[in-house]
Amino acid sequence: xxxxxxxxxxxxxxxxxxxxxxxxxxxxxxxxxxxxxxxxxxxxxxxxxxxxxxxxxxxxxxxxxxxxxxxxxxxxxxxxxxxxxxxxxxxxxxxxxxxxxxxxxxxxxxxxxxxxxxxxxxxxxxxxxxxxxxxxxxxxxxxxxxxxxxxxxxxxxxxxxxxxxxxxxxxxxxxxxxxxxxxxxxxxxxxxxxxxxxxxxxxxxxxxxxxxxxxxxxxxxxxxxxxxxxxxxxxxxxxxxxxxxxxxxxxxxxxxxxxxxxxxxxxxxxxxxxxxxxxxxxxxxxxxxxxxxxxxxxxxxxxxxxxxxxxxxxxxxxxxxxxxxxxxxxxxxxxxxxxxxxxxxxxxxxxxxxxxxxxxxxxxxxxxxxxxxxxxxxxxxxxxxxxxxxxxxxxxxxxxxxxxxxxxxxxxxxxxxxxx
Amino acid sequence: xxxxxxxxxxxxxxxxxxxxxxxxxxxxxxxxxxxxxxxxxxxxxxxxxxxxxxxxxxxxxxxxxxxxxxxxxxxxxxxxxxxxxxxxxxxxxxxxxxxxxxxxxxxxxxxxxxxxxxxxxxxxxxxxxxxxxxxxxxxxxxxxxxxxxxxxxxxxxxxxxxxxxxxxxxxxxxxxxxxxxxxxxxxxxxxxxxxxxxxxxxxxxxxxxxxxxxxxxxxxxxxxxxxxxxxxxxxxxxxxxxxxxxxxxxxxxxxxxxxxxxxxxxxxxxxxxxxxxxxxxxxxxxxxxxxxxxxxxxxxxxxxxxxxxxxxxxxxxxxxxxxxxxxxxxxxxxxxxxxxxxxxxxxxxxxxxxxxxxxxxxxxxxxxxxxxxxxxxxxxxxxxxxxxxxxxxxxxxxxxxxxxxxxxxxxxxxxxxxxx
Numbered sequence: 106x107x108x109x110x111x112x113x114x115x116x117x118x119x120x121x122x123x124x125x126x127x128x129x130x131x132x133x134x135x136x137x138x139x140x141x142x143x144x145x146x147x148x149x150x151x152x153x154x155x156x157x158x159x160x161x162x163x164x165x166x167x168x169x170x171x172x173x174x175x176x177x178x179x180x181x182x183x184x185x186x187x188x189x190x191x192x193x194x195x196x197x198x199x200x201x202x203x204x205x206x207x208x209x210x211x212x213x214x215x216x217x218x219x220x221x222x223x224x225x226x227x228x229x230x231x232x233x234x235x236x237x238x239x240x241x242x243x244x245x246x247x248x249x250x251x252x253x254x255x256x257x258x259x260x261x262x263x264x265x266x267x268x269x270x271x272x273x274x275x276x277x278x279x280x281x282x283x284x285x286x287x288x289x290x291x292x293x294x295x296x297x298x299x300x301x302x303x304x305x306x307x308x309x310x311x312x313x314x315x316x317x318x319x320x321x322x323x324x325x326x327x328x329x330x331x332x333x334x335x336x337x338x339x340x341x342x343x344x345x346x347x348x349x350x351x352x353x354x355x356x357x358x359x360x361x362x363x364x365x366x367x368x369x370x371x372x373x374x375x376x377x378x379x380x381x382x383x384x385x386x387x388x389x390x391x392x393x394x395x396x397x398x399x400x401x402x403x404x405x406x407x408x409x410x411x412x413x414x415x416x417x418x419x420x421x422x423x424x425x426x427x428x429x430x431x432x433x434x435x436x437x438x439x440x441x442x443x444x445x446x447x448x449x450x451x452x453x454x455x456x457x458x459x460x461x462x463x464x465x466x467x468x469x470x471x472x473x474x475x476x477x478x479x480x481x482x483x484x485x486x487x488x489x490x491x492x493x494x495x496x497x498x499x500x501x502x503x504x505x506x507x508x509x510x511x512x513x514x515x516x517x518x519x520x521x522x523x524x525x
Numbered sequence: 526x527x528x529x530x531x532x533x534x535x536x537x538x539x540x541x542x543x544x545x546x547x548x549x550x551x552x553x554x555x556x557x558x559x560x561x562x563x564x565x566x567x568x569x570x571x572x573x574x575x576x577x578x579x580x581x582x583x584x585x586x587x588x589x590x591x592x593x594x595x596x597x598x599x600x601x602x603x604x605x606x607x608x609x610x611x612x613x614x615x616x617x618x619x620x621x622x623x624x625x626x627x628x629x630x631x632x633x634x635x636x637x638x639x640x641x642x643x644x645x646x647x648x649x650x651x652x653x654x655x656x657x658x659x660x661x662x663x664x665x666x667x668x669x670x671x672x673x674x675x676x677x678x679x680x681x682x683x684x685x686x687x688x689x690x691x692x693x694x695x696x697x698x699x700x701x702x703x704x705x706x707x708x709x710x711x712x713x714x715x716x717x718x719x720x721x722x723x724x725x726x727x728x729x730x731x732x733x734x735x736x737x738x739x740x741x742x743x744x745x746x747x748x749x750x751x752x753x754x755x756x757x758x759x760x761x762x763x764x765x766x767x768x769x770x771x772x773x774x775x776x777x778x779x780x781x782x783x784x785x786x787x788x789x790x791x792x793x794x795x796x797x798x799x800x801x802x803x804x805x806x807x808x809x810x811x812x813x814x815x816x817x818x819x820x821x822x823x824x825x826x827x828x829x830x831x832x833x834x835x836x837x838x839x840x841x842x843x844x845x846x847x848x849x850x851x852x853x854x855x856x857x858x859x860x861x862x863x864x865x866x867x868x869x870x871x872x873x874x875x876x877x878x879x880x881x882x883x884x885x886x887x888x889x890x891x892x893x894x895x896x897x898x899x900x901x902x903x904x905x906x907x908x909x910x911x912x913x914x915x916x917x918x919x920x921x922x923x924x925x926x927x928x929x930x931x932x933x934x935x936x937x938x939x940x941x942x943x944x945x
Contacts, residue, residue, distance in 0.1 A: 117737055119562050121552030122705070122746060124544060128567070132541030142539045143574065145567035147548070150735075154563065161581070177716055178736055211893065213911035217716030237915060258738065260918070315542070381808075381829070387815030388801075388808030391829045395807025396917055398883050400831075406839070407829030409801070409811045415826040415869070419839060449835070463818050497816055 110162035114173035173257030175240035193227035284337035291322035377452035382445035385459035420444035438476035454480035530582035534593035593677030595660035613647035711742035797872035802865035805879035840864035858896035874900035
């Protein structure tokens, strides 16, 4: 098995101003490619230390992945250090300057002179384009190792790793294939989920299952190592089929798929529309649903009704309902969902109301009490949630639960009748 | 200044199953103690590699902080490696076994035999008690370095670091204090910002300035090392004052402060209210503003007007405006902000409309074209933004720009007139 070292560069990592998520991401990618990460090293923006770290990495590994220090400022020295180490000159690439300038033009800005430096590359380097930032990366042979240098901004690094570095590393993996698949669940707790599927996990000895609790729910990561990709996929598929037969309604997506993407697909396929009436989630349901390209086809509108006045004026909730049951109640949640559906003329209305915290609680209505409601062509469904005490987490969990309610209805309205 | 190396041990870190937060925490602690972290190294649970990494750390640093590999299982080998390196025998401490057994008794459990190993220590080690877990740590002199070994569980490590390691490191700092301060900016690019303040940074030789690009804008981190805390604070303050005189309107917060918190504070202090009319940001402005506890006092409502129908029905945008200029136009942005302000009766109306991408572009209106508008008691201000091609990033940047427009107005309406 080929060996890899990861070198992350930046004072901000070393002194702990930011947590190094790049190293973990690259470790995952390497493992999935069947390449063994042997160590991760972090140094600051200091040429001598970067050089020392580079030499160590090259002496230990066949592949070295480096992130950071490719920016336009005086403390970005990665490229100079690499060029010195390999004895390359830095040469100017006019087409890179054009790309960088274009990036500024698109934003209506003039390129500052300092960005010019980003168009220089070690002469023998293979350039790795950066379609989402101004710092191109590169690949260079140094001693016995292949060295890949990527920007430190996580989003730019991830894209470059996925599209340009990983494909070049495929050949290094040497035989065994490691495959992961993540099944994402919502609406069930970790222990209940494991009690439901425990025997399946134990009898599938060739597939390892890890439980990864997330804010939105529990993710199950299935991992298999096999001689061929076909064999690996088959083993995963056998266990996945068994898990879906047992707990399928809780599984809303796989791998990188989000709840909002799944829901968007279901709404598109059914050719239906939805309008949101949010109180305690403050617009988060609408924000997430509109993250998906093309969502304007099924999201007609969103109303964030923080005040009672807005609940009455834009959602048609009656004074009587608000007075008799309060803004945080099953009745108000139902009236909000029905109101937004009626006024906007959509297929569905989806609402949230609750006490996100930390203040606003009463003896009968504690922090974390949330009602979600779905108005559909045949009526309205309301669910009560008892969440925690942290405001942001409560918003995220309530938003996920609301989207999951609509997802369950779209998959099979019978789920709802069974009270899942 | 004394130098320190951090060594974190664990397969799960290396393959990226979990992100290494221990390294960042220890980097912060060292910096605050006036000790310079020179590198962070991560290796898996492998005796030969741990030994290699240990030797490197000891050769580079006066202080080595190690976490992980102190558990009761076969792959916890940190203690054995340390003892071999220093030539110490492992000796049994009956009082440690008592403590570990007691930890199990308190949880109503019997101690498994495997935990016995945790009561062994290198003979010359100073034991560091672990009041919240079963793995005691230790301190050992190795060559010219002081080596501190702590458990990998973050909560146990943090307590041991704060209560037992940090006090022992005070003496190493040589009396110097290191202080950081982060100034968070929005509305200006990295290179333009540096051109504006370059001479200030260069002439302030005793304070180092690092640039940390974030989605919302550029953060400037000021770092100073001084003989006393008072002196450090003074030096930071001198540079901060100069930076604010030059680029103060771009600075929206310091250290952990977010744009929404700053804006919430300004709205509260001024006793004013705001209503949102969002199109391309899809509810994100409202979501972020309502993340702050107590935001119901100043956020009256939010309308996510994805459809033209909603723009007309809930915001009073006229058919003529939509027909003549289109939904993505300065005129519609202004009408949305004025409409939501008028209908909700708030002090301010804030709107966004644009092409978030990836589709929806026309030759005249490319992806990334966004208009934001602020309706205030005396009129309306519109700004055009040219963002990038990624949907989520465009939403985040447009939302930040909209909040920043209101922030600038609240700080000093004159900023707006100057076109900042």
